[in-house]
Amino acid sequence: MARLYQTRLHTGESLAAAVAVTLPKGQAHYLRSVLRLSPGDRLALFNGRDGEWLAEISDLGKASALVTPLEQLRPQAVEPDLWLVFAPLKHARIDYLAEKATELGVSALCPVFTQRTIVSRVNEERLLANAVEAAEQSERLSVPEVMPARKLEAVLADWPAGRRLLVCDETGGGRPISEALADNVSGGNAVLIGPEGGFTETELDGLRKLPFVTAISLGPRVLRADTAALAALACFQAIAGDWRQGRPDFRG
Incomplete structure (x- = not known):
């Protein structure tokens, strides 16, 4: 048709x-x-x-x-309940991240300030505008929610029950992402990406002690923050998300 x-x-x-x-x-x-x-x-x-x-x-x-x-x-379809929690990046790179994360099907963009985050302010309206444009172009049926930027500690203190947090551990101490995603989790999921300088040891120790956190590894190479985010989201969609369903031929 x-x-x-x-x-x-x-x-x-x-x-x-x-x-x-x-x-x-x-x-x-x-x-x-x-x-x-x-x-x-x-x-x-x-x-x-x-x-x-x-x-x-x-x-x-x-x-x-x-x-x-x-x-x-x-008709409106059920989409993966997947948050991207990330330390804000500079200028065009945060625009790029919002665009590509939307294309990869995230349901929420949640910027957080970590101890090594360089960016001190997030233009949430700009993030939303990038997400809207990406949703229009990618033919998804929704636009991800843009949450207000907060300190990581505040976000973790208010973490919703039942949502798993996959923390990308650049030290290599996490489980391989394919292994972690093979676990059957009934609730929602979130991926946490740290800043360019990585999490501090104090932050990583605190994260590993939380019952809803799973530390994951993205392989042997050190990735830039935006690369790590998109790699983790792509793995999630391929192993546990809607890439397993293929693309429906809704045009006839």
């Missing part, structure tokens, strides 16, 4: 047949001035709750756009 649209946009509005949705100025500008679309053209909308919908542009102005959902293309 031929693809019915070329553009996907995320919206916070509810989606239902024949119920018009208003898109804000930024998306209207993108449709009108970048893509050169006009009323009558079609696109796909998703909001993380109601699946993906084929929609038609009803009105396209400078300040907003009105689009009308026509039919549901895909």
